[in-house]
Amino acid sequence: MNFSSKLLEDAVAEFAKLPGVGQKTALRLVLHLLNRDKDEVQRFSDSVSKLRNQIQFCSICHNIADQPVCMICSSHKRDHSLVCVVEDTRDVMAIENTNQYNGVYHVLGGLISPMDGIGPADLEVDSLVERLKDNHVKEVIFALSATMEGDTTIFYLHKKLKQFNINISTIARGIAFGGELEYVDEITLGRSIVTRVPYENSLSG
Amino acid sequence: MNFSSKLLEDAVAEFAKLPGVGQKTALRLVLHLLNRDKDEVQRFSDSVSKLRNQIQFCSICHNIADQPVCMICSSHKRDHSLVCVVEDTRDVMAIENTNQYNGVYHVLGGLISPMDGIGPADLEVDSLVERLKDNHVKEVIFALSATMEGDTTIFYLHKKLKQFNINISTIARGIAFGGELEYVDEITLGRSIVTRVPYENSLSG
Numbered sequence: 001m002n003f004s005s006k007l008l009e010d011a012v013a014e015f016a017k018l019p020g021v022g023q024k025t026a027l028r029l030v031l032h033l034l035n036r037d038k039d040e041v042q043r044f045s046d047s048v049s050k051l052r053n054q055i056q057f058c059s060i061c062h063n064i065a066d067q068p069v070c071m072i073c074s075s076h077k078r079d080h081s082l083v084c085v086v087e088d089t090r091d092v093m094a095i096e097n098t099n100q101y102n103g104v105y106h107v108l109g110g111l112i113s114p115m116d117g118i119g120p121a122d123l124e125v126d127s128l129v130e131r132l133k134d135n136h137v138k139e140v141i142f143a144l145s146a147t148m149e150g151d152t153t154i155f156y157l158h159k160k161l162k163q164f165n166i167n168i169s170t171i172a173r174g175i176a177f178g179g180e181l182e183y184v185d186e187i188t189l190g191r192s193i194v195t196r197v198p199y200e201n202s203l204s205g
Numbered sequence: 206m207n208f209s210s211k212l213l214e215d216a217v218a219e220f221a222k223l224p225g226v227g228q229k230t231a232l233r234l235v236l237h238l239l240n241r242d243k244d245e246v247q248r249f250s251d252s253v254s255k256l257r258n259q260i261q262f263c264s265i266c267h268n269i270a271d272q273p274v275c276m277i278c279s280s281h282k283r284d285h286s287l288v289c290v291v292e293d294t295r296d297v298m299a300i301e302n303t304n305q306y307n308g309v310y311h312v313l314g315g316l317i318s319p320m321d322g323i324g325p326a327d328l329e330v331d332s333l334v335e336r337l338k339d340n341h342v343k344e345v346i347f348a349l350s351a352t353m354e355g356d357t358t359i360f361y362l363h364k365k366l367k368q369f370n371i372n373i374s375t376i377a378r379g380i381a382f383g384g385e386l387e388y389v390d391e392i393t394l395g396r397s398i399v400t401r402v403p404y405e406n407s408l409s410g
Contacts, residue, residue, distance in 0.1 A: 001298055002298050004263075004269050004275055004277070004294060004297060004298070005269045005270055006271055007255055007259055007260050008256065008260070008269055008294075010255075011253055011255075011256040013252075014248065014249045015249075017249075018237060019237050020230075021234075029226075030253075031293070031295065032223060033256070036257075038257055038258065040222075041256075042257070044219045044222075045250045045254035046254075047215045047216045047219045048238060048246060048250040048253075049246065050212055050215075051212045051213065051215070051238070051239065051246075052238060052241075052250075053247075054212055055212050063209050064210045064213055064239070065209055065210055066212060071209065072209070088236070089209060089213075089236070093207050093208070093209070
């Protein structure tokens with residue numbers, strides 16, 4: 001592209017580095033910002049810079065937080081004997097939105113993926129093991145994606161956590177509520193027959 | 206969404222104000238920035254703030270520029286007797302990319318659109334009239350979108366510019382190069398027959 005301004009070119013180049021944003025989209029976003037009030041744009045710019053410089057990670061669960069210990073970990077209303085292991089903060093948000101879970105979390109910060117060069121050392125595995133050592137935790141729930149990376153991570157962590165006298169579970173896999181049987185893949189359908197549950201436990205809500 | 210951090214929530218809210226960016230996309234972009242180096246994120250933030258605070262508009266053609274007069278308007282290699290009237294800086298970039306135009310531009314900053322409350326006073330119309338008064342300009346080319354707003358703007362400007370002894374033209378409308386006839390809409394096809402050109406003038410490149 002032929003930019004008439006270096007400032008414009010720089011801003012477009014920075015936006016185009018974002019995932020899923022190409023040159024044309026970047027230009028559209030930048031021109032939109034140019035049309036907005038200076039104050040608004042400054043607020044946008046500040047929010048990004050503040051986020052990166054001031055953000056903290058909870059020293060207990062490693063979720064994104066504004067304080068050294070996050071709101072969930074410092075809450076007395078949560079069940080601290082129940083730890084849900086998730087990949088990242090998005091999963092915490094997704095589970096919180098269900099209003100079905102009252103325990104605490106442990107954010108791994110990723111999944112084991114040899115293809116991407118991510119091993120156990122890159123994840124918050126040691127701190128999870130440390131957390132379990134004081135015998136407060138009664139159950140660990142793995143809420144990881146049902147992918148090869150998720151299964152590998154569960155397999156690895158399960159071996160690590162076997163030494164403790166705690167229950168280890170994974171979130172249920174099966175057909176989604178509202179899902180039509182004929183469109184469900186064979187593996188999911190097959191496993192959902194093998195791991196069938198008593199009728200009384202199967203009702204939603 | 207349940208955010209674990211106010212900083213995160215603020216940044217997501219700011220990104221979600223961008224056109225075409227919803228909450229989920231905003232969260233994805235913000236988490237991406239969180240994973241990047243602090244320096245890189247600062248560069249992103251600075252580029253936005255610098256753009257908005259330091260950008261200038263060329264005092265002659267009103268295109269985005271880094272100097273008081275843009276590179277095109279200050280170039281001696283351009284034909285200053287030929288002025289191409291466009292809606293915004295994206296159109297200047299599009300025409301520059303064709304390498305087919307050697308004149309200068311006039312950026313209106315929008316199109317007349319009563320539905321959006323945009324009238325001639327909101328556009329750079331007076332400055333265009335001023336530019337034509339010193340008799341330097343021989344031709345004005347309207348390169349505006351072939352929409353109702355574009356046509357309204359051309360109609361209005363044409364009435365304003367009639368008083369000057371200059372040629373007024375619009376870019377050619379017709380079927381696109383590579384376009385298949387059966388998919389061309391009726392209005393375009395009909396007009397392209399009425400405004401047919403001698404074979405010698407029709408060759409591309």
